[in-house]
Amino acid sequence: MELEGKTALVTGGGQGIGRGIVDCFLQEGAQVAVVQRKPLDPDLQAHPSVLAIQADLVDTGVHSSVVNQAVDRFGGLNVLVNNAGTMIERGVSDILPEEWDMMMALNLRTPLFLAQAVLPFMRQAGGGSIINIGSIEGLAANPEHAAYAASKAGIHGTTKALAVDLGPDNIRCNAIAPGWITSELSENYLQSQSDPAAARNALHRLHPAGRLGEPRDVGELAVFLASHRSAFLTGEVITLDGGRTAKLPLPF
16 A cells, blocks of 8 residues: 555545545545544544544644644654635725635645644655645635635745645655545536536547546645655646646637
């Protein structure tokens, strides 16, 4: 198994993309501390290789405690996955300062200071892997997503900066920029359209891969980035979108 003997801390790992990452990590033999505000599902919480930690990661004061709990339970830390995030849709004319601050705090500030908190333990282990979850909206933007797109572009830049600064410690940092990944939220959005079937077909046509992404698609890539197989890969933002951003739009 690719991650046998490794310990990972995954933020927002109880649902969506985070759950896909956690499930793949567990399948590959990792021990996983899952941090989020809400309780985990009973099946995940009962897993013998999972430590559930409830915390509001917007509060930088909890970061050291969260990391220490993971280390106390598992004896070390090899992988950090910064997945927790939030999005508020608001046009440029209407966005509020507190909404901007919330997205920047969770999407951009938290990953940096969690990386700071794990550093002593990754150095002690002789190295590690930090994986940030960015977005194709760090490369382009949807309407009313100015703050979200800014936060994701920021995490892409932070990824490169961490790779440069932490390379001497044998700590790698890469980002995954997912496109459309199926979730309860995305399914509800499609069902809210006047013709859900037509909306789904149009969405599929945007993707050369012929389908939408699944949380497990992100999880499989995260396993690679966490494992020794990506030992020479650092400072990269990997777009995972089924070819959506590679395809030029046509006017018909």
